[in-house]
Amino acid sequence: xxxxxxxxxxxxxxxxxxxxxxxxxxxxxxxxxxxxxxxxxxxxxxxxxxxxxxxxxxxxxxxxxxxxxxxxxxxxxxxxxxxxxxxxxxxxxxxxxxxxxxxxxxxxxxxxxxxxxxxxxxxxxxxxxxxxxxxxxxxxxxxxxxxxxxxxxxxxxxxxxxxxxxxxxxxxxxxxxxxxxxxxxxxxxxxxxxxxxxxxxxxxxxxxxxxxxxxxxxxxxxxxxxxxxxxxxxxxxxxxxxxxxxxxxxxxxxxxxxxxxxxxxxxxxxxxxxxxxxxxxxxxxxxxxxxxxxxxxxxxxxxxxxxxxxxxxxxxxxxxxxxxxxxxxxxxxxxxxxxxxxxxxxxxxxxxxxxxxxxxxxxxxxxxxxxxxxxxxxxxxxxxxxxxxxxxxxxxxxxxxxxxxxxxxxxxxxxxxxxxxxxxxxxxxxxxxxxxxxxxxxxxxxxxxxxxxxxxxxxxxxxxxxxxxxxxxxxxxxxxxxxxxxxxxxxxxxxxxxxxxxxxxxxxxxxxxxxxxxxxxxxxxxxxxxxxxxxxxxxxxxxxxxxxxxxxxxxxxxxxxxxxxxxxxxxxxxxxxxxxxxxxxxxxxxxxxxxxxxxxxxxxxxxxxxxxxxxxxxxxxxxxxxxxxxxxxxxxxxxxxxxxxxxxxxxxxxxxxxxxxxxxxxxxxxxxxxxxxxxxxxxxxxxxxxxxxxxxxxxxxxxxxxxxxxxxxxxx
Numbered sequence: 001x002x003x004x005x006x007x008x009x010x011x012x013x014x015x016x017x018x019x020x021x022x023x024x025x026x027x028x029x030x031x032x033x034x035x036x037x038x039x040x041x042x043x044x045x046x047x048x049x050x051x052x053x054x055x056x057x058x059x060x061x062x063x064x065x066x067x068x069x070x071x072x073x074x075x076x077x078x079x080x081x082x083x084x085x086x087x088x089x090x091x092x093x094x095x096x097x098x099x100x101x102x103x104x105x106x107x108x109x110x111x112x113x114x115x116x117x118x119x120x121x122x123x124x125x126x127x128x129x130x131x132x133x134x135x136x137x138x139x140x141x142x143x144x145x146x147x148x149x150x151x152x153x154x155x156x157x158x159x160x161x162x163x164x165x166x167x168x169x170x171x172x173x174x175x176x177x178x179x180x181x182x183x184x185x186x187x188x189x190x191x192x193x194x195x196x197x198x199x200x201x202x203x204x205x206x207x208x209x210x211x212x213x214x215x216x217x218x219x220x221x222x223x224x225x226x227x228x229x230x231x232x233x234x235x236x237x238x239x240x241x242x243x244x245x246x247x248x249x250x251x252x253x254x255x256x257x258x259x260x261x262x263x264x265x266x267x268x269x270x271x272x273x274x275x276x277x278x279x280x281x282x283x284x285x286x287x288x289x290x291x292x293x294x295x296x297x298x299x300x301x302x303x304x305x306x307x308x309x310x311x312x313x314x315x316x317x318x319x320x321x322x323x324x325x326x327x328x329x330x331x332x333x334x335x336x337x338x339x340x341x342x343x344x345x346x347x348x349x350x351x352x353x354x355x356x357x358x359x360x361x362x363x364x365x366x367x368x369x370x371x372x373x374x375x376x377x378x379x380x381x382x383x384x385x386x387x388x389x390x391x392x393x394x395x396x397x398x399x400x401x402x403x404x405x406x407x408x409x410x411x412x413x414x415x416x417x418x419x420x421x422x423x424x425x426x427x428x429x430x431x432x433x434x435x436x437x438x439x440x441x442x443x444x445x446x447x448x449x450x451x452x453x454x455x456x457x458x459x460x461x462x463x464x465x466x467x468x469x470x471x472x473x474x475x476x477x478x479x480x481x482x483x484x485x486x487x488x489x490x491x492x493x494x495x496x497x498x499x500x501x502x503x504x505x506x507x508x509x510x511x512x513x514x515x516x517x518x519x520x521x522x523x524x525x526x527x528x529x530x531x532x533x534x535x536x537x538x539x540x541x542x543x544x545x546x547x548x549x550x551x552x553x554x555x556x557x558x559x560x561x562x563x564x565x566x567x568x569x570x571x572x573x574x575x576x577x578x579x580x581x582x583x584x585x586x587x588x589x590x591x592x593x594x595x596x597x598x599x600x601x602x603x604x605x606x607x608x609x610x611x612x613x614x615x616x617x618x619x620x621x622x623x624x625x626x627x628x629x630x631x632x633x634x635x636x637x638x639x640x641x642x643x644x645x646x647x648x649x650x651x652x653x654x655x656x657x658x659x660x661x662x663x664x665x666x667x668x669x670x671x672x673x674x675x676x677x678x679x680x681x682x683x684x685x686x687x688x689x690x691x692x693x694x695x696x697x698x699x700x701x702x703x704x705x706x707x708x709x710x711x712x713x714x715x716x
Contacts (some may be wrong), residue, residue: 049075119171214272248301258316266322423471475524
């Protein structure tokens with residue numbers, strides 16, 4: 001190999017370019033290059049090594065630039081070869097050629113040492129390309145042998161223990177993050193993942209202790225002293241990326257071994273909150289807040305997992321205590337006026353910041369507002385579920401105190417929310433098109449309301465009045481959701497079968513409460529009709545916050561709402577489940593569990609595009625508003641009975657306000673009835689993705705109690 005390398009040194013730059021270009025084109029085209037393995041490997045090694053440091057000053061003008069371009073191409077070619085081998089996209093003879101190239105480069109020439117040396121290169125392009133190439137090669141080696149490259153491992157361990165913020169540490173953080181992501185998304189998690197994490201467990205814990213000290217005062221002082229560091233913000237964000245991957249890996253491990261490094265986000269949650277308060281760099285604040293939001297929602301990795309990871313099944317041993325630690329950190333910080341120090345900038349766009357039309361102000365960053373809201377709401381929900389003896393008036397007052405702090409924070413930063421007097425409207429106004437976050441918020445608020453109802457000692461009407469004053473009346477939230485979709489049952493159906501939201505769990509819990517509180521539901525219909533809450537929540541890009549906030553529009557005649565105002569959630573026009581191939585699940589799974597971090601609905605989550613014939617069958621049976629005859633599993637009703645209910649409630653109202661109240665109530669009942677009918681038909685045709693028997697039973701009980709007594713004979 002030394003002879004091949006020395007022969008390569010005598011080649012001109014143009015000859016090396018031609019050799020690399022030919023190898024690149026041939027491998028991309030699926031053929032073997034015309035030159036020998038030794039020649040190609042020699043040119044690649046020479047290009048990766050580049051000019052020695054002492055020769056750079058004396059190199060002729062332009063020669064150094066050519067050398068750097070050769071380095072770029074050589075490093076990229078190594079990555080391309082390793083990636084192609086890992087994906088098994090090469091023909092057998094080409095694959096053998098590439099395997100031999102990698103063997104010569106990494107075993108005979110020790111290319112890995114040359115690549116990791118580029119981690120600390122002054123040229124950021126070289127540093128990043130080297131990190132990409134090393135990550136791909138490490139991943140390929142793991143898949144082939146199940147072992148970690150010792151050169152790469154040692155480089156990262158050294159950087160995590162002793163390197164200051166800068167290019168070398170950033171390249172090591174990025175490289176490890178990329179390797180872990182590929183393992184999590186691939187089929188090789190298990191023992192390989194645990195082995196890799198175990199090798200870095202102590203060093204990662206030490207690194208986090210350096211960047212995220214446990215003492216709040218020390219963390220604040222550290223951030224104050226790091227504002228002058230050019231690299232600190234970038235390095236810290238790369239650490240946050242790694243923390244998210246580690247958190248996602250802990251969820252995937254299930255009940256298996258969970259290392260300390262996989263729990264770092266929860267263990268250092270207090271320091272992360274301090275970072276949000278004290279960092280002078282807004283992008284660092286935002287990135288840390290989003291990490292905590294995903295941790296509390298158990299959605300770490302959702303941006304890059306691409307639906308390939310479903311965190312179901314039992315959790316690791318310390319999961320409950322870790323979630324409790326996170327929630328306590330948040331609530332302790334809020335009690336210490338943490339919200340006062342949270343910065344919310346104007347919404348940013350590619351063209352800078354955009355002004356709100358008419359008032360000259362700027363739009364707040366709704367991503368930050370939503371993240372803060374969900375972080376606090378879910379923390380309160382976790383606190384309720386895990387805190388021992390969390391019953392009594394003191395507990396209820398404490399919980400509602402957190403909500404009041406949140407409302408004050410939101411009103412301070414949002415003009416639209418400041419103008420709303422009925423606080424139950426805030427969920428729809430803030431979360432807009434973010435259906436997944438909106439459902440999480442609604443579910444958390446429902447848990448908070450039920451806790452307050454149990455602990456406050458107030459009668460039912462007083463509980464609901466207090467709930468409206470604090471923005472967590474579940475009846476109002478559900479009615480506003482129905483109004484935002486123009487009472488379209490087909491959109492509720494899409495929510496029920498979607499894997500993207502927790503709507504099923506929320507819906508079941510709400511129906512259980514609605515079953516016992518018809519009067520509260522009717523009262524909420526009156527509040528919604530008479531308050532400043534919109535009777536039609538229309539999407540308005542021109543008057544939205546960052547393009548995704550609702551506009552307030554009141555319509556005196558809700559029946560006249562145009563079809564164009566119907567809010568279609570993302571993907572609502574697509575059918576999300578292959579009904580023809582879906583198996584039924586245990587009906588008991590519909591009784592969603594309320595324990596921390598568990599959901600009995602996980603088995604109902606399926607995805608995959610249905611065949612066109614199934615889609616047409618679904619649309620023909622479920623997309624119309626007309627009621628068809630029920631099958632044998634549901635008792636038959638005379639045709640038009642629901643219309644009579646609708647008309648009866650309208651004519652029983654003595655004035656316009658009462659008519660609007662009854663109209664809202666009747667439309668809600670009609671929507672639920674249509675939902676029951678279409679779910680029943682799909683279940684009969686075995687097109688529903690899970691067994692909805694318990695859900696249908698709940699809907700039947702709710703609808704029976706929702707109808708006037710003089711029409712109850714229709715259910716017999």
